[in-house]
Amino acid sequence: MEHAETAEWLADLATTCGLARTPDFVVDPTALFSANAVVHGRFGRYTVRLDMGLVKLFQTNRSAFKATLLHEFAHIRNRDVDITYLTIALWRVFLVGVLVPFVAVAGWQLAAIELAHAPFNAMPPVLTRDLVLAAFMVVLMYLTTADLLRSREIYADLDAVAQGADAGYWTRQQQRTVPGGQGGPAQAVGRAVRALLRTHPSWDTRVAALADASAPVAARALHMFLTGVSVTILGYLLTFTPGLNNYLPNWLADPGVWPAAALATAVAGAAVWRSVVHADPGAARPSGLRAGLWLGFGHLVGELATNQFLGNEWTPKLPEAFLLLLPVVVPAAVLWWTAGCAALFADIRPGRRRWAAGAATLSVAGMAFAWWFGWWQAAGTTFAGGMPYSTSSALAFLNAGFAPTERMAPSTTADVIANLTVVVVTLALYRWSVWLTAALWLVPLLRRSPSRSTGIVLGLLCGAGASVGIVVVTHHAQVWIWHDGQSFLPAMTVYTSWLFVILLCGAIAAALAAAVLSRGNAAAAAVAAGTATVIGLIVLLVINETDGCVHALNTVYSSCAVARSGDWDVFALFLPEFLGVAGMAGTVAALPVAVVARLATRTRVLPVTGYGAKRRAVHLTCMATACTVLLGLGASAYTTTARTTGGSARERIPDPLITDLNKGRVNSLMLGLQVWAWGYFGGGHIIRDYEYELADIDRSVKPNGSVDVPAMRRGCTNLIGAIDRAGAYFPIPVSTEQPAWTAALAATRKAAHNCLSALASSNEQELNHALSALNPQPDPVATIVDHLTKLSEPTQRVLLPDRAAGRTDRVRKL
Structure with missing residues (x-):
């Protein structure tokens, strides 16, 4: 630079700001009428370009000059220059390397189909939505890029002011701009759209951020919306992109669920936590409702873009389409709960205790997101798309495993129970959901507050009401069984269904009342x-343990005894499923009430008063008791689930799956479509893995007869894993093939275990028997696959002609 004084002053300013290395400075002599500066370069070697108009301000307006340079130095100190380069590079690579090829291929396929005029072709809706998804991805990527670039400017402004820049510089720049606040609604919408598209924030936005201390940690609407869309698309691609999910661990039954939940927690959950704990203590802390609803709205838009529920249709079916409200409400409920717990711990001084509280809260929020994403992908999209089952098939499924004389007869009550069973079983799909429920209720108990006390009182009242209902329905069950002489199992099914409804309604009623009286506090509701x-x-436990001791409440036993072997039978019928859904059901149901309560009562948060020594001791005792009871219930439900999956047929409670409902008679076209869907959404991959592991075992036997022991051990171990995944997948929707498939898997599992045992003991004869069992003649799996392929071929020729024509491999046809 020509001005030695200016250069020396800049070097001193860079040192004062704490820059490890003073950047180089260059002047643009052509920029005579602008006063800007830009940072170029790479990490460790940055160059600041100054306009000539800015250099002149060094003598005439030193505060403006200093503010501009401190802003640029903040970019260097925050190391966001390289992030900016990376962001712009990713945007350009996406446009050139991803978008153009994708649009070209999808457009060519769609044009070929339209020109061929093929009747009954179901691909145009799919390809059209693929093109819409591509356009949506462009908008999403641009909005994300622009939001990131705007955020870096806001943080640089805040850092510059913290380093001594004159905050009045930004106000003066704002006053120099032409006012743009005039006009009608159309002009306001135009300004809002332009603000979203800009990569540099307006002076109004920058001044507002400097005036609001919570601006850096606020959960912004656009941020939440983009996160919701990104999470949905990530989960969809990881789950359904062929080949991509092969690189993820096998224990991830749904490969996209946990990565999507982790992203939602790390971005949205952490943002809500920070916005609450760093909010002004004198003002009302954020409730998380606004951020949650924007996250849910983004989730819904992502669902519409990825098309997980429309299939080959143009529009969703009614009334199932109303289930699309769930992607908005459930993520909002999770963030609402997160904000409620964050408000409880906000007064803890920063340190290990607050960090532990945040880790516990966000871990539970992550589990809740995983539960929701897993259920929505496994069953929710199927329900929203129109599940092809009838009430009669649901009732037949409920009666499966019972003797004809013990089955429920068709009636309004039986139909309601059967249909609700479908919903409850799918909601309690994951065994660990009982721990999610316990955690949702436990975390708010770890910190005392007036709102929590309100929740306890309301919970006691609603619990008392539910207890009265339990006693009443138990007496009715006694009349049904012992007085009216009704069949035992149907009567117990109705009885346990009423117990489920009463307990769930009690929990939901308590959550609703607490949400109203606590002005929308999620912790109180939980x-x-x-x-x-x-x-x-x-x-209920007392009634169950004293069964037979009180005549009016006898259900199973007619005489009084202690610690009988069947005391947990009633709990085993509904407790795992109840605790699997109660936590999220109560939180989600209370969300609309909380929104109304927050809108109706916008008041300041009163300071939390201290507790005396006696009240503190009572609080600790009650908290320890409640935590112990909830953990005990969770452990009981979890172990009850484990017990009900074993034992004799008489002792075992059926563990129903949603696809078992397809037992009624269906036409060949629907049956073929079901078989195709079974293979397309995972069955084909399972069979491929199964046959690949068998081939891997065969390859471990060399041409000279010697055995590669490590390779064979690895192959047999992987084969057991493939069988486990096959057993966890949906049953084959063909009643005649599922028993053969189960038997074939069991035989292969046994042979694989014998293989490992023979390798461990170096028993050659046992190894030969195991290898022979792994390759039976005829091969039952090959027979099953051939039959399924024949069933699905007519459907593919009618509905999916292009796919059916190009698939000759038997596994790919599935």
Whole structure:
């Protein structure tokens, strides 16, 4: 630079700001009428370009000059220059390397189909939505890029002011701009759209950010919306992109669920936590409702873009389409709960205790997101698309495994129970969901507050009401069984269904009342639901353990005894499923009430008063008792689930799956479509893995007869894993093939275990028997695949002609 004084002053300013290395400075002599500066270069070697108009301000307006340079130095100190280069590079690579080829291929396929005029072709809706998805991805990528670039400017402004820049510089720049606030709604919408598209924030936005101390940690609407869309698309691509999910661990039954949940927690959950704990203590802390609804809206838009529920249709079916409200409500409920728990721990001084509280809260939020994404992909999209089952098939499924004399006869009550069973079983799909429920209720109990006390009181009242209902319905069950002489199993099914409804309604009613009286506090709602459930279950446990001792409440036994072997039979019928859904059901149901309560009462948060020594001791005792009871219930439900999956047929409670409902008669076209869907969404991959592992075992036997022991051990171990995945997948929708498939898997599993045993003991004869069992003649799996292929071929020729024509491999046809 020609001005030695200016250069020296800049070097001193860079040192004062804490820059490890003073950047180089260059002047643009052509920029005579602008006063800007830009940072170029790469990490460790940055160059600041100054306009000539800015250099002149060094003598005439030193505060403006200093503010501009401190802003640029903040970019260097924040190391966002390289992030900016990376962001712009990714955007350009996406446009050139991803978007153009994808649009070219999809457009060519769609044009070829339209020109061929093929009747009954179901691909145009799919390809059209693929092109819409591509356009949507362009908008999404651009909005994300622009938001990131705007955010870096805001943080640089805040850092510059913290380093001593004159905050009045930004105000003066704002005053120099032409006012743009005039005009009608159309002009306002235009300004909002332009603000979203800009990569540099307006001076109004920058001044507002400097005036609001919570601006850096606020959960912004656009941020939440983009996160919701990105999470949905990530989960969809990881789950359904062929080949991509092969690189993920096998224990991830749904490969996209946990990565999507982790992303939602790390971005949205952490943002809500920060916005609450760093909010002004004198003002009302954020409730998380606004951020959650924007996250849910983004989730819904992502679902519409990825098309997980429309299939080959143009429009969704009614009334199932109303289920699309769930992608908005459930993520909002998770962030609402996160914000409620964050408000409880906000007064803890920063340190290990607050970090542990944040880790616990966000871990539970991550589990809730995983539960929701897993259920929505496994069953929710199927329900929203129109599940092809009838009430009669649901009732037949409910009666499966029972003797003809013990089955429920068709009636309004039986139909309602059968259909609700379908929903409940799918919601409790994951065994660990009982721990999610316990955690949702436990975390708010770890910190005392007036709102939590409100939740406990309401929970006690609603729990008492549920207890009265339990006693009443138990008496009715006694009349049904012992007085009216009704069949035992149908009567017990109705009885346990009523118990489920009473306990769930008690928990939901407590959550609703707490949400109203606490002005939309999620922690109070969760505590109320948990307390009501604990009270109800304690009463039910007492009734169950004293069965036979009180004549009016006898259900299973007619005489009084202690610690009988069947005391847990009633709990085994519904407790795992109840605790699997109660936590999220109460939180989601209370969300609309919380929104109304927050809108109706926008008041300041009163300071939390201290507690005396006696109240503190009572609080600790009650908290320890509640935590112990909830953990005990979770452990009981979890172990009850494990017990019900074993034992004799008489002792075992059926563990129903949604696809078992397809037992009724269906036409050949629908049956073929079901078989194709079974293979397309995972069955084909399972069979491929199964046959690949068998081939891997065969390759471990060399031409000279010697055995590559490590390779064979690895192959047999992987084969057992493939069989486990096959067993966990949906049953084959053909009643005649599922028993053969189960038997073939069991025989192969046994042979694989014998293979490992023979390798461990170096028993050649046992190894030969195991290898022979792994390759039976005829091969039952090959027979099953051939039959399924024949069933699905007519459907593929009618509905999916292009796919059917190009698939000759038997596994790919599935």
